[in-house]
Amino acid sequence: MTTLTIPDHLLALDARDPLAHKRGAFHLPRGVVYLDGNSLGALPRGVPERLARAAQTEWGEALIRSWTAGADAGQDWMALPDRVAAKIARLIGARPHEVAVGDSTSVNTFKVLVAALGVAQPGRRVILTDADNFPTDLYVAQGLNALLGGTLELRRVPADDIEAHLTEDVAALLLTQVDYRTGRKLDLEAITAQARAQGIVTVWDLAHSAGAFPVDLSGAGADFAVGCGYKFLNGGPGAPAFLYAAERHHAAAPVAISGWMGHADPFEMARDFTPAPGARRFVAGTPMVLSLSALDEALDVFADVDLDALRAKSLSLTDTFIDLMEPLAARFPLTLVTPREHARRGSQVSYRHPQAREVMTDLIQAGIIGDYRTPDILRFGFTPLYHSHADVWQAARGVQAVLEARA
Ligand SMILES: Cc1ncc(COP(=O)(O)O)c(C=O)c1O
Ligand SMILES: Nc1ccccc1C(=O)C[C@H](N)C(=O)O
Structure with a gap:
Protein backbone atom coordinates (compact mmCIF):
# COMPACT_ATOMS: atom_id res chain seq x y z
CA MET A 1 0.00 0.00 0.00
CA VAL A 32 -3.72 -4.81 6.84
CA VAL A 33 -6.02 -1.99 7.87
CA TYR A 34 -7.90 -3.56 10.74
CA LEU A 35 -11.39 -2.12 11.09
CA ASP A 36 -12.94 -4.85 13.21
CA GLY A 37 -11.79 -3.91 16.70
CA ASN A 38 -15.49 -3.64 17.58
CA SER A 39 -15.68 -7.42 17.19
CA LEU A 40 -12.19 -8.47 18.31
CA GLY A 41 -9.75 -5.83 19.49
CA ALA A 42 -6.13 -6.01 18.30
CA LEU A 43 -3.44 -7.66 20.41
CA PRO A 44 -1.75 -5.36 22.96
CA ARG A 45 2.00 -5.98 22.83
CA GLY A 46 2.24 -6.63 26.55
CA VAL A 47 -0.23 -9.49 26.50
CA PRO A 48 1.85 -12.41 25.16
CA GLU A 49 4.53 -11.87 27.79
CA ARG A 50 1.92 -11.54 30.51
CA LEU A 51 0.27 -14.76 29.36
CA ALA A 52 3.62 -16.50 29.34
CA ARG A 53 4.26 -15.32 32.91
CA ALA A 54 0.80 -16.39 34.05
CA ALA A 55 1.33 -19.82 32.51
CA GLN A 56 4.99 -20.50 33.22
CA THR A 57 5.57 -18.78 36.52
CA GLU A 58 2.21 -18.39 38.22
CA TRP A 59 0.76 -21.69 37.05
CA GLY A 60 3.86 -23.72 36.22
CA GLU A 61 6.04 -22.83 39.21
CA ALA A 62 3.79 -21.48 41.94
CA LEU A 63 0.94 -23.83 41.09
CA ILE A 64 -1.97 -23.68 43.50
CA ARG A 65 -0.12 -21.20 45.70
CA SER A 66 -0.93 -18.50 43.14
CA TRP A 67 -4.53 -18.37 44.30
CA THR A 68 -3.36 -16.68 47.46
CA ALA A 69 0.21 -15.53 46.73
CA GLY A 70 0.48 -11.77 47.18
CA ALA A 71 -2.95 -11.59 48.80
CA ASP A 72 -1.82 -8.91 51.23
CA ALA A 73 -1.04 -6.66 48.28
CA GLY A 74 -4.18 -7.73 46.40
CA GLN A 75 -2.01 -9.48 43.80
CA ASP A 76 -3.44 -12.99 44.24
CA TRP A 77 -5.42 -14.82 41.58
CA MET A 78 -8.49 -14.70 43.83
CA ALA A 79 -8.53 -10.93 43.59
CA LEU A 80 -7.82 -10.79 39.86
CA PRO A 81 -11.49 -10.22 38.93
CA ASP A 82 -11.59 -7.30 41.36
CA ARG A 83 -8.38 -5.78 39.98
CA VAL A 84 -9.75 -5.96 36.47
CA ALA A 85 -13.10 -4.59 37.63
CA ALA A 86 -11.36 -1.52 39.05
CA LYS A 87 -9.70 -0.82 35.69
CA ILE A 88 -12.98 -1.17 33.81
CA ALA A 89 -14.83 0.96 36.37
CA ARG A 90 -12.95 4.10 35.35
CA LEU A 91 -13.96 3.60 31.72
CA ILE A 92 -17.68 3.31 32.44
CA GLY A 93 -18.14 5.83 35.24
CA ALA A 94 -18.53 3.24 37.97
CA ARG A 95 -16.94 2.65 41.33
CA PRO A 96 -14.77 -0.47 41.51
CA HIS A 97 -17.12 -2.31 43.86
CA GLU A 98 -19.98 -1.81 41.36
CA VAL A 99 -18.28 -3.91 38.66
CA ALA A 100 -17.89 -7.69 38.46
CA VAL A 101 -15.72 -9.38 35.84
CA GLY A 102 -16.08 -12.90 34.49
CA ASP A 103 -18.26 -15.10 32.31
CA SER A 104 -19.56 -13.91 28.95
CA THR A 105 -21.69 -10.88 28.18
CA SER A 106 -24.58 -13.26 27.51
CA VAL A 107 -24.32 -14.85 30.97
CA ASN A 108 -23.93 -11.44 32.60
CA THR A 109 -27.00 -10.20 30.76
CA PHE A 110 -28.94 -13.03 32.37
CA LYS A 111 -27.55 -12.14 35.79
CA VAL A 112 -28.39 -8.44 35.54
CA LEU A 113 -31.84 -9.05 34.07
CA VAL A 114 -32.70 -11.25 37.03
CA ALA A 115 -31.24 -8.62 39.36
CA ALA A 116 -33.20 -5.87 37.60
CA LEU A 117 -36.48 -7.75 37.81
CA GLY A 118 -35.78 -8.41 41.47
CA VAL A 119 -35.61 -4.70 42.26
CA ALA A 120 -38.31 -3.62 39.80
CA GLN A 121 -41.63 -2.16 40.91
CA PRO A 122 -43.85 -4.94 42.24
CA GLY A 123 -46.32 -6.33 39.74
CA ARG A 124 -44.53 -5.11 36.61
CA ARG A 125 -43.66 -7.91 34.16
CA VAL A 126 -42.61 -6.13 30.96
CA ILE A 127 -39.05 -6.06 29.65
CA LEU A 128 -38.87 -3.31 27.05
CA THR A 129 -36.18 -3.62 24.41
CA ASP A 130 -35.07 -2.55 20.94
CA ALA A 131 -36.55 -4.89 18.33
CA ASP A 132 -33.14 -4.87 16.58
CA ASN A 133 -31.12 -5.40 19.72
CA PHE A 134 -28.12 -7.71 19.41
CA PRO A 135 -29.47 -11.28 19.24
CA THR A 136 -27.97 -12.47 22.49
CA ASP A 137 -29.83 -9.77 24.45
CA LEU A 138 -33.11 -10.85 22.87
CA TYR A 139 -32.41 -14.55 23.31
CA VAL A 140 -31.35 -14.24 26.96
CA ALA A 141 -34.53 -12.31 27.74
CA GLN A 142 -36.56 -14.98 25.92
CA GLY A 143 -34.81 -17.75 27.84
CA LEU A 144 -35.42 -16.02 31.15
CA ASN A 145 -39.08 -15.64 30.27
CA ALA A 146 -39.31 -19.36 29.47
CA LEU A 147 -37.64 -20.16 32.79
CA LEU A 148 -40.25 -18.02 34.55
CA GLY A 149 -43.05 -19.91 32.85
CA GLY A 150 -43.80 -17.23 30.29
CA THR A 151 -44.88 -14.76 32.95
CA LEU A 152 -42.88 -11.90 31.45
CA GLU A 153 -43.69 -9.87 28.37
CA LEU A 154 -40.74 -9.06 26.10
CA ARG A 155 -41.90 -5.87 24.38
CA ARG A 156 -39.80 -5.16 21.30
CA VAL A 157 -40.11 -1.78 19.64
CA PRO A 158 -37.93 0.11 17.15
CA ALA A 159 -35.13 1.99 18.93
CA ASP A 160 -36.51 5.33 17.74
CA ASP A 161 -39.80 4.61 19.52
CA ILE A 162 -38.31 3.51 22.85
CA GLU A 163 -38.94 6.79 24.61
CA ALA A 164 -42.65 6.69 23.76
CA HIS A 165 -42.83 3.22 25.29
CA LEU A 166 -41.39 4.10 28.70
CA THR A 167 -44.71 3.49 30.38
CA GLU A 168 -45.67 2.59 33.90
CA ASP A 169 -46.13 -1.10 33.21
CA VAL A 170 -42.47 -1.60 32.23
CA ALA A 171 -40.29 -3.34 34.79
CA ALA A 172 -36.93 -3.17 33.04
CA LEU A 173 -35.48 -1.51 29.97
CA LEU A 174 -32.83 -3.55 28.14
CA LEU A 175 -30.93 -1.49 25.58
CA THR A 176 -27.62 -1.63 23.74
CA GLN A 177 -26.17 1.87 23.64
CA VAL A 178 -24.46 1.52 20.26
CA ASP A 179 -26.25 -0.52 17.63
CA TYR A 180 -23.92 -3.20 16.24
CA ARG A 181 -25.23 -2.77 12.72
CA THR A 182 -25.65 0.96 12.26
CA GLY A 183 -23.34 2.39 14.91
CA ARG A 184 -26.22 4.55 16.17
CA LYS A 185 -25.54 5.70 19.73
CA LEU A 186 -28.39 6.23 22.16
CA ASP A 187 -28.52 9.07 24.67
CA LEU A 188 -27.87 6.94 27.76
CA GLU A 189 -28.28 9.88 30.15
CA ALA A 190 -31.60 11.09 28.77
CA ILE A 191 -33.16 7.65 28.35
CA THR A 192 -32.03 6.55 31.81
CA ALA A 193 -33.52 9.69 33.34
CA GLN A 194 -36.83 9.19 31.53
CA ALA A 195 -36.95 5.53 32.48
CA ARG A 196 -36.23 6.27 36.13
CA ALA A 197 -38.97 8.88 36.17
CA GLN A 198 -41.37 6.06 35.27
CA GLY A 199 -39.91 3.74 37.88
CA ILE A 200 -38.25 1.56 35.20
CA VAL A 201 -34.99 -0.24 35.98
CA THR A 202 -32.35 0.25 33.27
CA VAL A 203 -30.02 -2.41 31.89
CA TRP A 204 -27.47 -1.12 29.38
CA ASP A 205 -25.39 -3.31 27.05
CA LEU A 206 -22.13 -1.40 26.62
CA ALA A 207 -20.52 -3.94 24.26
CA HIS A 208 -19.74 -1.24 21.68
CA SER A 209 -19.27 1.57 24.20
CA ALA A 210 -16.75 0.53 26.86
CA GLY A 211 -13.29 1.60 25.78
CA ALA A 212 -14.64 3.38 22.70
CA PHE A 213 -15.73 6.57 24.47
CA PRO A 214 -16.38 7.67 28.05
CA VAL A 215 -19.50 6.31 29.67
CA ASP A 216 -20.80 7.71 32.95
CA LEU A 217 -23.14 5.15 34.46
CA SER A 218 -23.08 6.73 37.92
CA GLY A 219 -23.67 10.21 36.56
CA ALA A 220 -26.59 8.94 34.51
CA GLY A 221 -28.08 7.06 37.43
CA ALA A 222 -28.09 3.80 35.47
CA ASP A 223 -29.07 0.68 37.37
CA PHE A 224 -27.30 -2.22 35.65
CA ALA A 225 -25.01 -2.75 32.66
CA VAL A 226 -22.94 -5.38 30.87
CA GLY A 227 -20.19 -5.32 28.27
CA CYS A 228 -17.55 -7.32 26.43
CA GLY A 229 -13.87 -7.62 27.28
CA TYR A 230 -12.73 -8.52 23.78
CA LYS A 231 -13.91 -5.56 21.69
CA PHE A 232 -12.64 -2.06 22.50
CA LEU A 233 -11.05 -3.31 25.73
CA ASN A 234 -8.77 -5.58 23.66
CA GLY A 235 -8.80 -8.45 26.14
CA GLY A 236 -8.53 -11.13 23.45
CA PRO A 237 -10.84 -13.75 21.95
CA GLY A 238 -13.42 -14.85 24.50
CA ALA A 239 -12.14 -12.38 27.11
CA PRO A 240 -14.18 -12.24 30.31
CA ALA A 241 -17.06 -9.79 30.23
CA PHE A 242 -18.16 -7.31 32.89
CA LEU A 243 -21.34 -6.36 34.63
CA TYR A 244 -22.26 -3.23 36.54
CA ALA A 245 -24.69 -3.09 39.44
CA ALA A 246 -25.29 0.30 41.05
CA GLU A 247 -24.42 0.27 44.72
CA ARG A 248 -27.97 1.17 45.77
CA HIS A 249 -29.13 -2.23 44.46
CA HIS A 250 -26.51 -4.41 46.10
CA ALA A 251 -28.55 -5.26 49.15
CA ALA A 252 -31.81 -6.09 47.37
CA ALA A 253 -30.86 -7.39 43.92
CA PRO A 254 -31.04 -11.18 43.68
CA VAL A 255 -27.88 -13.04 42.66
CA ALA A 256 -29.18 -15.50 40.08
CA ILE A 257 -26.02 -17.58 39.89
CA SER A 258 -24.98 -17.59 43.51
CA GLY A 259 -21.75 -19.52 43.22
CA TRP A 260 -19.10 -19.98 45.84
CA MET A 261 -16.72 -17.41 44.34
CA GLY A 262 -19.32 -14.76 45.00
CA HIS A 263 -19.57 -15.84 48.62
CA ALA A 264 -18.27 -13.51 51.31
CA ASP A 265 -15.77 -16.19 52.36
CA PRO A 266 -15.52 -19.01 49.81
CA PHE A 267 -13.17 -21.14 51.88
CA GLU A 268 -15.43 -21.04 54.87
CA MET A 269 -17.28 -23.71 52.87
CA ALA A 270 -20.50 -22.62 54.55
CA ARG A 271 -23.76 -24.37 53.79
CA ASP A 272 -25.59 -21.18 52.87
CA PHE A 273 -24.80 -18.39 50.45
CA THR A 274 -23.73 -15.14 52.06
CA PRO A 275 -22.93 -12.69 49.28
CA ALA A 276 -19.53 -11.02 49.09
CA PRO A 277 -19.64 -7.25 49.52
CA GLY A 278 -20.45 -5.27 46.40
CA ALA A 279 -20.65 -6.59 42.85
CA ARG A 280 -18.15 -9.36 43.61
CA ARG A 281 -21.21 -11.40 44.62
CA PHE A 282 -21.98 -11.75 40.91
CA VAL A 283 -18.69 -13.57 40.24
CA ALA A 284 -20.15 -17.05 40.17
CA GLY A 285 -17.32 -19.51 39.75
CA THR A 286 -13.57 -19.81 39.64
CA PRO A 287 -11.95 -16.79 37.94
CA MET A 288 -10.69 -17.49 34.41
CA VAL A 289 -7.12 -16.66 35.34
CA LEU A 290 -5.45 -16.91 31.94
CA SER A 291 -8.00 -14.81 30.12
CA LEU A 292 -8.33 -12.39 33.03
CA SER A 293 -4.55 -11.95 32.93
CA ALA A 294 -4.72 -10.97 29.27
CA LEU A 295 -7.57 -8.53 29.91
CA ASP A 296 -5.81 -7.09 32.95
CA GLU A 297 -2.72 -6.38 30.87
CA ALA A 298 -4.75 -5.01 27.94
CA LEU A 299 -6.50 -2.55 30.22
CA ASP A 300 -3.18 -1.04 31.27
CA VAL A 301 -3.00 0.56 27.82
CA PHE A 302 -5.91 2.76 28.97
CA ALA A 303 -4.29 3.75 32.26
CA ASP A 304 -3.10 7.19 31.13
CA VAL A 305 -5.66 7.75 28.38
C1 LIG B 1 -24.34 -5.76 21.76
C2 LIG B 1 -23.66 -7.06 22.03
N1 LIG B 1 -23.96 -7.76 23.14
C3 LIG B 1 -23.35 -8.92 23.42
C4 LIG B 1 -22.41 -9.44 22.56
C5 LIG B 1 -21.71 -10.73 22.82
O1 LIG B 1 -21.99 -11.48 23.85
P1 LIG B 1 -21.06 -12.74 24.16
O2 LIG B 1 -19.71 -12.22 24.48
O3 LIG B 1 -21.74 -13.41 25.26
O4 LIG B 1 -20.98 -13.56 22.92
C6 LIG B 1 -22.07 -8.76 21.39
C7 LIG B 1 -21.10 -9.33 20.42
O5 LIG B 1 -20.83 -10.49 20.32
C8 LIG B 1 -22.72 -7.55 21.13
O6 LIG B 1 -22.44 -6.88 20.02
N1 LIG C 1 -17.87 -12.51 19.79
C1 LIG C 1 -17.76 -12.83 18.49
C2 LIG C 1 -17.30 -14.09 18.12
C3 LIG C 1 -17.17 -14.43 16.78
C4 LIG C 1 -17.49 -13.49 15.82
C5 LIG C 1 -17.96 -12.25 16.16
C6 LIG C 1 -18.13 -11.93 17.50
C7 LIG C 1 -18.66 -10.62 17.90
O1 LIG C 1 -18.32 -10.13 18.94
C8 LIG C 1 -19.58 -9.93 17.03
C9 LIG C 1 -19.93 -8.58 17.55
N2 LIG C 1 -20.69 -8.64 18.78
C10 LIG C 1 -20.73 -7.76 16.59
O2 LIG C 1 -21.22 -6.72 17.00
O3 LIG C 1 -20.88 -8.06 15.46
Missing part, protein backbone atom coordinates in the same frame (compact mmCIF):
# COMPACT_ATOMS: atom_id res chain seq x y z
CA THR A 2 1.32 3.41 -0.91
CA THR A 3 1.51 6.11 1.70
CA LEU A 4 2.82 8.83 -0.62
CA THR A 5 -0.45 10.44 -1.53
CA ILE A 6 -2.11 10.79 1.86
CA PRO A 7 -3.62 14.28 1.93
CA ASP A 8 -1.72 16.83 4.01
CA HIS A 9 -4.68 17.73 6.20
CA LEU A 10 -4.93 14.10 7.34
CA LEU A 11 -1.21 13.89 8.01
CA ALA A 12 -1.58 17.10 10.00
CA LEU A 13 -4.35 15.56 12.09
CA ASP A 14 -2.11 12.58 12.80
CA ALA A 15 0.82 14.85 13.65
CA ARG A 16 -1.15 16.48 16.47
CA ASP A 17 -2.96 13.34 17.62
CA PRO A 18 -2.45 13.12 21.40
CA LEU A 19 -3.05 9.34 21.26
CA ALA A 20 -0.68 8.59 18.38
CA HIS A 21 1.88 6.99 20.67
CA LYS A 22 -0.67 4.36 21.74
CA ARG A 23 -0.43 2.63 18.38
CA GLY A 24 2.95 1.28 19.44
CA ALA A 25 1.24 -0.59 22.27
CA PHE A 26 -0.44 -2.92 19.75
CA HIS A 27 0.67 -5.60 17.35
CA LEU A 28 -0.88 -4.70 14.01
CA PRO A 29 -0.11 -7.08 11.13
CA ARG A 30 1.57 -5.57 8.08
CA GLY A 31 -0.44 -4.90 4.97
CA ASP A 306 -7.85 10.82 28.58
CA LEU A 307 -11.28 9.49 27.63
CA ASP A 308 -12.42 12.81 26.19
CA ALA A 309 -9.40 12.74 23.88
CA LEU A 310 -10.35 9.16 22.98
CA ARG A 311 -13.85 10.28 22.00
CA ALA A 312 -12.58 13.31 20.09
CA LYS A 313 -10.25 11.11 18.07
CA SER A 314 -12.91 8.49 17.43
CA LEU A 315 -15.20 11.16 16.00
CA SER A 316 -12.40 12.63 13.93
CA LEU A 317 -11.66 9.18 12.46
CA THR A 318 -15.30 8.43 11.66
CA ASP A 319 -15.89 11.96 10.30
CA THR A 320 -12.88 11.51 8.05
CA PHE A 321 -14.10 8.17 6.79
CA ILE A 322 -17.60 9.49 6.08
CA ASP A 323 -16.10 12.45 4.19
CA LEU A 324 -13.75 10.27 2.14
CA MET A 325 -16.55 7.84 1.32
CA GLU A 326 -18.97 10.55 0.20
CA PRO A 327 -17.84 10.66 -3.44
CA LEU A 328 -18.01 6.83 -3.52
CA ALA A 329 -21.55 6.89 -2.13
CA ALA A 330 -22.45 9.12 -5.05
CA ARG A 331 -20.98 6.70 -7.62
CA PHE A 332 -21.91 3.34 -6.09
CA PRO A 333 -25.02 1.96 -4.35
CA LEU A 334 -23.72 2.76 -0.87
CA THR A 335 -26.06 4.23 1.71
CA LEU A 336 -24.67 5.63 4.94
CA VAL A 337 -26.69 4.25 7.85
CA THR A 338 -24.57 5.70 10.66
CA PRO A 339 -25.79 9.03 12.06
CA ARG A 340 -23.68 12.03 11.03
CA GLU A 341 -24.63 13.76 14.24
CA HIS A 342 -21.78 13.24 16.70
CA ALA A 343 -24.01 12.71 19.70
CA ARG A 344 -25.73 9.83 17.90
CA ARG A 345 -22.62 8.03 16.60
CA GLY A 346 -20.54 5.30 18.25
CA SER A 347 -17.09 4.37 16.95
CA GLN A 348 -18.05 2.69 13.68
CA VAL A 349 -19.36 3.65 10.26
CA SER A 350 -21.76 1.43 8.32
CA TYR A 351 -23.20 1.44 4.83
CA ARG A 352 -25.88 -0.53 3.13
CA HIS A 353 -24.82 -2.10 -0.15
CA PRO A 354 -26.86 -4.66 -2.14
CA GLN A 355 -23.80 -6.93 -2.41
CA ALA A 356 -22.43 -6.13 1.02
CA ARG A 357 -21.34 -9.70 1.73
CA GLU A 358 -19.36 -10.02 -1.50
CA VAL A 359 -17.89 -6.53 -1.20
CA MET A 360 -16.63 -7.28 2.31
CA THR A 361 -15.11 -10.56 1.13
CA ASP A 362 -13.18 -8.61 -1.51
CA LEU A 363 -12.16 -5.95 0.98
CA ILE A 364 -10.80 -8.51 3.42
CA GLN A 365 -8.91 -10.10 0.52
CA ALA A 366 -7.41 -6.68 -0.13
CA GLY A 367 -6.35 -6.29 3.51
CA ILE A 368 -9.15 -3.96 4.59
CA ILE A 369 -10.69 -5.98 7.40
CA GLY A 370 -14.17 -4.77 8.27
CA ASP A 371 -17.30 -6.81 8.79
CA TYR A 372 -20.47 -7.82 7.01
CA ARG A 373 -23.71 -7.89 8.98
CA THR A 374 -27.04 -9.18 7.77
CA PRO A 375 -28.84 -8.31 5.65
CA ASP A 376 -26.75 -5.79 3.68
CA ILE A 377 -24.43 -3.92 6.02
CA LEU A 378 -20.76 -3.09 5.49
CA ARG A 379 -19.38 -2.22 8.90
CA PHE A 380 -16.11 -0.41 9.64
CA GLY A 381 -15.01 -0.12 13.25
CA PHE A 382 -12.54 2.59 14.28
CA THR A 383 -10.37 2.22 17.36
CA PRO A 384 -8.92 5.53 18.52
CA LEU A 385 -6.06 3.84 20.37
CA TYR A 386 -4.50 2.37 17.27
CA HIS A 387 -5.89 4.01 14.16
CA SER A 388 -4.48 7.01 12.36
CA HIS A 389 -6.20 9.24 9.84
CA ALA A 390 -3.75 7.76 7.34
CA ASP A 391 -5.33 4.35 8.04
CA VAL A 392 -8.74 5.84 7.36
CA TRP A 393 -7.48 7.15 4.06
CA GLN A 394 -6.01 3.75 3.14
CA ALA A 395 -9.31 2.12 4.00
CA ALA A 396 -11.35 4.50 1.84
CA ARG A 397 -8.95 4.02 -1.08
CA GLY A 398 -9.26 0.26 -0.57
CA VAL A 399 -13.04 0.47 -0.72
CA GLN A 400 -12.79 2.57 -3.86
CA ALA A 401 -10.50 0.01 -5.53
CA VAL A 402 -12.82 -2.89 -4.64
CA LEU A 403 -15.96 -1.11 -5.82
CA GLU A 404 -14.29 -0.03 -9.08
CA ALA A 405 -13.04 -3.55 -9.72
CA ARG A 406 -16.52 -4.97 -9.22
CA ALA A 407 -18.22 -2.37 -11.43
